Amino acid sequence: xxxxxxxxxxxxxxxxxxxxxxxxxxxxxxxxxxxxxxxxxxxxxxxxxxxxxxxxxxxxxxxxxxxxxxxxxxxxxxxxxxxxxxxxxxxxxxxxxxxxxxxxxxxxxxxxxxxxxxxxxxxxxxxxxxxxxxxxxxxxxxxxxxxxxxxxxxxxxxxxxxxxxxxxxxxxxxxxxxxxxxxxxxxxxxxxxxxxxxxxxxxxxxxxxxxxxxxxxxxxxxxxxxxxxxxxxxxxxxxxxxxxxxxxxxxxxxxxxxxxxxxxxxxxx
Amino acid sequence: xxxxxxxxxxxxxxxxxxxxxxxxxxxxxxxxxxxxxxxxxxxxxxxxxxxxxxxxxxxxxxxxxxxxxxxxxxxxxxxxxxxxxxxxxxxxxxxxxxxxxxxxxxxxxxxxxxxxxxxxxxxxxxxxxxxxxxxxxxxxxxxxxxxxxxxxxxxxxxxxxxxxxxxxxxxxxxxxxxxxxxxxxxxxxxxxxxxxxxxxxxxxxxxxxxxxxxxxxxxxxxxxxxxxxxxxxxxxxxxxxxxxxxxxxxxxxxxxxxxxxxxxxxxxxxxxxxxxxxxxxxxxxxxxxxxxxxxxxxxxxxxxxxxxxx
Numbered sequence: 001x002x003x004x005x006x007x008x009x010x011x012x013x014x015x016x017x018x019x020x021x022x023x024x025x026x027x028x029x030x031x032x033x034x035x036x037x038x039x040x041x042x043x044x045x046x047x048x049x050x051x052x053x054x055x056x057x058x059x060x061x062x063x064x065x066x067x068x069x070x071x072x073x074x075x076x077x078x079x080x081x082x083x084x085x086x087x088x089x090x091x092x093x094x095x096x097x098x099x100x101x102x103x104x105x106x107x108x109x110x111x112x113x114x115x116x117x118x119x120x121x122x123x124x125x126x127x128x129x130x131x132x133x134x135x136x137x138x139x140x141x142x143x144x145x146x147x148x149x150x151x152x153x154x155x156x157x158x159x160x161x162x163x164x165x166x167x168x169x170x171x172x173x174x175x176x177x178x179x180x181x182x183x184x185x186x187x188x189x190x191x192x193x194x195x196x197x198x199x200x201x202x203x204x205x206x207x208x209x210x211x212x213x214x215x216x217x218x219x220x221x222x223x224x225x226x227x228x229x230x231x232x233x234x235x236x237x238x239x240x241x242x243x244x245x246x247x248x249x250x251x252x253x254x255x256x257x258x259x260x261x262x263x264x265x266x267x268x269x
Numbered sequence: 270x271x272x273x274x275x276x277x278x279x280x281x282x283x284x285x286x287x288x289x290x291x292x293x294x295x296x297x298x299x300x301x302x303x304x305x306x307x308x309x310x311x312x313x314x315x316x317x318x319x320x321x322x323x324x325x326x327x328x329x330x331x332x333x334x335x336x337x338x339x340x341x342x343x344x345x346x347x348x349x350x351x352x353x354x355x356x357x358x359x360x361x362x363x364x365x366x367x368x369x370x371x372x373x374x375x376x377x378x379x380x381x382x383x384x385x386x387x388x389x390x391x392x393x394x395x396x397x398x399x400x401x402x403x404x405x406x407x408x409x410x411x412x413x414x415x416x417x418x419x420x421x422x423x424x425x426x427x428x429x430x431x432x433x434x435x436x437x438x439x440x441x442x443x444x445x446x447x448x449x450x451x452x453x454x455x456x457x458x459x460x461x462x463x464x465x466x467x468x469x470x471x472x473x474x475x476x477x478x479x480x481x482x483x484x485x486x487x488x489x490x491x492x493x494x495x496x497x498x499x500x501x502x503x504x505x506x507x508x509x510x511x512x513x514x515x516x517x518x519x520x521x522x523x524x525x526x527x528x529x530x531x532x533x534x535x536x537x538x539x540x541x542x543x544x545x546x547x548x549x550x551x552x553x554x555x556x557x558x559x560x561x562x563x564x565x566x567x568x569x570x571x572x573x574x575x576x577x578x579x
Contacts, residue, residue, distance in 0.1 A: 058479060076482040088476035092498040092573075101494060105484045156484075 003070075004031035005192055006055065006160050011064035013050055024050050026218035027064075030211065032160070035190045039203035041251060042213030043258060048196050051213070052164050055194060056082050068159060078106055081153035085165045087145040089137040089152075096133040099123055099152045106156055123155040124148075126185060143174035147181065154185070163195040167202065176235065179205060187232055200255070204247050205233060212254045222258070225250050354545050362545035377529055377537065381553050388519050388530040389557070391447075395454025396515045403459045403511070404504060407466025408496060417467065428460030432518035436525060446526040450519065457518040458511035462504070469503025470496055498573075505569030512565050516558045531557075 013025040024047045032038055042048045053059040054066050057076035066073040068080065076082075089098050103119045111119075124130045127147040137145050146166055153161055163182075167175040183206055186193060197203050203210045207227050214222040229244045238244040339356045346355035354362065365372070370382035410417040432453055439452040473496065481495050497504075523532025531554055538546040 056483065058482065076479070077485055078483060080483070082479070082483055084476055084479065086476060088480050090477060090480070090495070090498070092501075102484055105486065105490070 002033060005034045005069055006030075006032040006194075007067045008051075008054070009065050009067065011051075011054060011066060012062045013047070013054060013059060014062045023218045025054075026220045028220050029064075030221060032192060032194065034192055037186055037193045037206055037208050038195065038211060039207035039209070040194065040196050040211045040213060041198060041200065041203045041255070042219070043215055043255065044198060046213045046215050047217075047219035048213050049164060052082075052162055052194060052196050055160065056080050056162050058082075078102070078156035079159045080162055081156040081158035082162045082164060083146070083149045083153045083166045085168050087137070087142075087149040089145055089148055091137050094134050094136055095124070095129060095140070095148050096120060098137070098148060099155050102152050102155050119155060123151040126154060126189075127151045127181060141174070142170050143178060146170065146178060150182070150185075154189070154191075159192065161191050161193045163193060165196050165198065168198070175199075175202070180235070182206060183231075183233065200248055200251050203251065204244060205235060205238065210247065210251060212251060215258050223250075223254055354548070359545040359548050362543070363549045366546055366549050377533070379529070381531070381534070381550060384529060384531045384534045384550075385553055385557055388523060388532065391450055391530070392454060392512070392515050392519050392561075395451040395519075396458050396512055398451075399455045399459040399511060399515070400462060400508060402455075403462030403507065404466050404497075406459075407463040407504075407507070408470050408492065408500075410463070411467035411470025411500075412496075424460060424463060427456075428464070432457040432514070433521050433525070436522055446528060450522050450526055453522045454515040454518050458515040461510035461514065462507040465503045465507030465510070466500060469500030472503070473499045501573040502569070505565065505573060509562060509565045509569065512561050513558065516554075516561055520554055 008028055008030045011025055011028040012023070015022050015024055028051060030038075040048045040051060050059055054061055055068075055073065057073050057080060060074070073080070089095075090101070093101065099120045100116065103116050103123075107116055107119060121130060121133075124133060127150050129144060129147050129151060132140055132144060132148075137148070140148075150166070166182075167178050170178065179202060182193075185191065186206070193206075195203075195206065204227055210225050210227060211221055212223045212225075213219050225247050227244070227247050229238060229241050229247075343355045343357060346353055346358070360367070366381060370380040372380045373383060410420050435453050435456050436449065439449040439456075440446075443449050443452060477495050477499055481491050486494060519530070520532040520535070523530035524536040527533055527536075531550060535547055535550050535554075538544075538550065
């Protein structure tokens with residue numbers, strides 16, 4: 001078996017606030033291979049965003065190590081580009097300028113203006129947003145903003161693409177379209193992707209493996225399922241696919257089981 | 270935005286056109302008795318009337334209040350002769366000043382336009398320096414928490430010092446009238462700029478900071494690409510307060526420093542007991558201050574377009 005591109009080894013994350021230490025992640029280990037699509041699912045507050053932020057370098061680990069290509073991650077960087085939940089486009093720049101900011105920073109000093117322009121346009125083309133290149137984020141819909149967010153992240157040519165509940169704020173139809181786009185992009189550019197979600201169907205539809213997290217505090221990986229349904233996947237056919245439905249069922253029961261644990265926990269006074 | 274009138278939502282002419290085409294099968298031959306067409310006609314008329322009334326009242330109301338103000342003033346001034354001159358007196362006594370602001374007979378005997386220009390150029394220099402220094406300083410204390418903790422108490426005390434209280438110190442230190450006037454403007458207008466910029470910088474959304482971190486923008490790139498645009502609305506709030514205060518400061522300090530300038534002019538006319546001239550000068554001061562405020566507000570709106578859209 002090939003060496004993993006990303007490996008998380010016994011990661012612990014504690015946060016301290018007003019002298020009170022809360023243990024968010026407790027002994028999380030995970031290996032991700034090149035080209036793999038991993039979905040991370042769990043109840044809200046279980047620390048799945050913290051885990052993604054560890055990989056992004058935005059949250060430091062308390063113990064353990066996160067390695068990208070065998071080098072320790074300390075601090076954020078473009079090789080681990082993030083698509084944030086609320087798009088995080090800069091509202092004073094046009095769609096084009098938002099992507100160009102990233103391209104310029106990474107390639108501006110080594111490539112010609114023309115090449116930079118081509119890169120921006122190629123990435124906008126990948127998410128089908130070239131028509132809105134001169135619009136500002138305030139003038140386009142939520143789904144379009146998220147597309148531009150994806151284009152900006154892709155333009156950094158990341159080794160691992162991190163998606164932090166990218167479709168959480170979108171309506172169901174737009175969500176479906178964007179899932180298709182992400183699936184298509186993943187097939188096309190063979191990106192390694194780590195995606196946080198709380199939508200079971202979305203997790204299974206997109207992923208090669210679904211990582212289920214137990215509830216926090218002291219959250220850890222409870223279970224991992226392999227999604228063996230062949231690619232390319234078509235949404236409407238998957239509901240007749242036995243292995244897809246099996247995965248789905250497994251995740252739903254895992255989540256329900258952990259839901260109960262939370263409910264019966266005594267409330268501290 | 271006290272002077273922006275709220276826009277009434279009116280039907281506009283486009284509504285009935287499209288509606289008749291869709292609603293009635295033969296729009297061109299709609300008879301006057303057609304109830305839909307009649308109702309629509311009524312709506313258009315009402316909308317037009319509202320729009321017209323809105324426009325008229327925007328101009329008419331200020332004119333009415335000014336007229337009433339002048340009338341009351343005239344009556345009171347005539348009732349107590351020897352005090353303030355009535356508006357009619359002002360018009361008579363200060364004719365040249367009112368109708369010819371551009372004359373220049375050498376020395377300080379100039380039209381009000383020239384006095385105002387001198388004062389404005391002082392404001393331009395003093396306030397310009399304050400804007401640059403204020404934004405930089407504000408960005409610094411907005412980013413570096415230790416700097417904020419150390420400097421904020423000092424700023425909070427300094428900003429309450431009245432402009433004129435700085436004048437003796439600056440005269441003693443700088444020894445000349447002109448740089449002292451500039452210093453007073455600078456020191457008066459810098460505090461709101463510093464404080465507002467710092468607030469704006471501290472309130473930059475975490476999302477933008479994360480974007481900058483992932484891209485590994487270096488400090489200069491971060492300053493121009495993220496910090497300045499994100500803090501622009503706050504910066505312009507500070508600039509707007511600052512320009513108002515610097516206009517206050519210059520008029521007051523010129524009264525003490527002498528030379529040319531609208532503040533000096535007012536003091537000079539007071540010494541020769543020409544009240545009418547003072548009243549005319551006051552109008553200029555008010556108008557110029559108003560225009561300055563509007564200019565900075567408009568510039569702010571233009572520069573920060575889009576920055577608040579989400």
